[in-house]
Amino acid sequence: MPELPEVEVIRRGLAPRLRGRRFNGVAEGPHRLRRQSPAPDFSRWLPGRRVLDLRRRGKYLLLDLEGGATLLFHLGMTGRLLLTPGPPPPLPHVHLTFRLEGGLALLFQDVRRFGQALIFPPGMDLTPLEQVGREPLSPQVTARRLAKMARGRFRPLKNFLLDGRIMAGIGNIYASEIMFAARLHPAAPVGSLSPADWRRLLRHTRRILRAAIARGGTTINDYLDSHGRTGLFQLDLLVYGRHGEACRKCGAAIERLNQGGRSTFFCPCCQTPGAEQGREGRPDGACDAPFDNVSK
DNA sequence: CACCCCACCTGCGTGC
DNA sequence: TGCACGCAGGTGGGGT
Numbered sequence: 001m002p003e004l005p006e007v008e009v010i011r012r013g014l015a016p017r018l019r020g021r022r023f024n025g026v027a028e029g030p031h032r033l034r035r036q037s038p039a040p041d042f043s044r045w046l047p048g049r050r051v052l053d054l055r056r057r058g059k060y061l062l063l064d065l066e067g068g069a070t071l072l073f074h075l076g077m078t079g080r081l082l083l084t085p086g087p088p089p090p091l092p093h094v095h096l097t098f099r100l101e102g103g104l105a106l107l108f109q110d111v112r113r114f115g116q117a118l119i120f121p122p123g124m125d126l127t128p129l130e131q132v133g134r135e136p137l138s139p140q141v142t143a144r145r146l147a148k149m150a151r152g153r154f155r156p157l158k159n160f161l162l163d164g165r166i167m168a169g170i171g172n173i174y175a176s177e178i179m180f181a182a183r184l185h186p187a188a189p190v191g192s193l194s195p196a197d198w199r200r201l202l203r204h205t206r207r208i209l210r211a212a213i214a215r216g217g218t219t220i221n222d223y224l225d226s227h228g229r230t231g232l233f234q235l236d237l238l239v240y241g242r243h244g245e246a247c248r249k250c251g252a253a254i255e256r257l258n259q260g261g262r263s264t265f266f267c268p269c270c271q272t273p274g275a276e277q278g279r280e281g282r283p284d285g286a287c288d289a290p291f292d293n294v295s296k
Numbered sequence: 297c298a299c300c301c302c303a304c305c306t307g308c309g310t311g312c
Numbered sequence: 313t314g315c316a317c318g319c320a321g322g323t324g325g326g327g328t
Contacts (some may be wrong), residue, residue, distance in 0.1 A: 002320065034304065034323080059322075076322050078306080084327065093306085114322055128323095155299065163322085171321055183298045221308085239320095261301070264318085300328080301320085 002075040004136070004169025005212035006231065007059050010081055013226035014106075015054045017083055018063070022050050022101040029095040033108070034076070035116040035128075036095070045069040045119050046098070049294065058132045058168025068122025072129075076114025077221045082107045083228045111222070133168045133240055136205050141167055141196035150190035150198075157193070158259045159188040170205070173218055173240045178205050182240045184255060186264040186273045239265040 002010070023046040028039050050066040061081070063071040073081060088097055088105040096108040096117055108117055113175050120126055133142040149166055160166060161175040171176070171233070180205035184197060217223055217231030220241065224230060238248050243256035243265055251271035 006321080031305095074322075076305095077320070079322090110305095112320090114304070116323085152300075159299080173321060218321080223321070231302070232328090260299095278316095298328105299324090303325090304323090306320100307316090308319090312314105312315105 001172050002059060002079065002217070002223060003171035004056075004059060005174070005209055005233070006208060006217035006225075007056050007061055007075065007169070008213050009231065010075075011054050011056045013062055014081065014083060017104070017226075018054060018100070018106070019050045020050055021104065023047055023065075024099040024101060026099070027097040028080070029093075029097075031113060031115055033095055033110060033113050033115045035074075035293040037117065037119045039161075041119050046071070047122060055107045057129050057135070058164055059171070060129060060132065062126070070120040070126060072120060072126060073108070073117035074149045076110060076112060076116070077171060078112045078141065079110040080110065080114035080222070080224050081226050082224070082228055092207070100138050110151055118255065120260060131165050133164055133166045136167045136169060137200070137209060141202065143195065143202045146202060147198045149195060149245070152292050153191045156187045156259055157172060157184055157190050159275050160190045162260075162262075167205070169209070172262055172264075174205075174208055174212065174242045177208050177262075180266060180271060181208060183270055186266050187260060239267060241265065 025047055026039065044067070049069065052064045052066055055062040055064065059074060059240060061073040065071060075081070084105045084107065086103055088107055091107065091109055093111045094107050094109045095113065098106040100106060108115065116128065118128070128137040143165065150160060158175055161170050161178065162172065178201065182197070182201040184193070184201060212218060212233040213232040215231060215236065216225060217232035218228065218233040218237065222233060241256050242254045245254050246252070247254055247267040247270060250267065250269045252267055254265055255268050257264040
């Protein structure tokens with residue numbers, strides 16, 4: 001579930017309440033996450049240590065602890081980090097309960113258990129981050145660099161966007177939204193994009209990620225922030241989950257495509273392969289749609 | 297190396 | 313009502 005914007009919203013929600021706060025202890029649930037440190041490791045490095053800062057890398061959330069240890073979280077598809085002021089409520093699927101000073105409890109709840117919670121002792125490499133690509137919201141990513149990484153490659157644009165080793169943090173929802181905004185077809189071989197395509201793609205990537213953060217993320221089914229609140233960006237989605245509905249720009253029916261076992265949503269009219277040049281300068285809604293599309 | 301595919305889980309909506 | 317099936321925001325390991 002949580003992509004870059006959702007993890008960033010969680011980070012911003014937790015940071016002011018966790019900074020400077022000491023961990024007391026940890027309790028495990030009956031089931032383990034896909035990757036989860038053994039309880040003795042948490043017990044060794046958490047109790048008595050203060051949280052110095054919270055960082056995000058891609059979809060990973062990192063808590064820097066006093067003394068140099070790092071607590072790393074990944075929320076997988078359905079993970080939540082909930083901070084409760086008092087005794088934690090008896091919620092289902094809570095796999096870790098971190099107790100902090102002042103009576104706070106940080107709960108890791110995850111229905112599908114694809115999430116990760118790992119403690120790294122001081123000085124140890126954060127191995128999960130080694131493969132994480134550059135931050136799309138940082139100047140480290142440039143259109144030129146993306147074009148270079150795509151040169152000579154034939155993989156579909158959608159797969160390229162979802163490849164976290166290239167740009168970190170883009171998931172299935174925002175990939176579709178970004179390609180729609182940039183008017184690029186999800187199956188387009190990445191090596192075929194022009195420099196202008198890459199500039200447009202990066203510009204919309206940043207715009208959409210920032211807008212989603214400002215809206216508190218996207219809640220489809222499960223996502224809640226650290227206060228237990230939903231996001232609002234689902235109201236701004238233009239293609240994701242809108243299979244069969246009318247494109248908001250041209251009226252054509254949004255289509256669903258299966259790429260690598262995952263759904264991609266796109267407008268067959270606005271995102272026609274190779275049609276970009278011919279459309280420059282034309283207003284929205286002026287693509288050559290098949291006819292029964294300005295409807296509903 | 298580049299790329300594909302499935303496994304890992306539970307829950308929910310749909311259609312028969 | 314019940315049941316089978318498909319699908320869901322993520323990685324990561326193994327195969328071609």
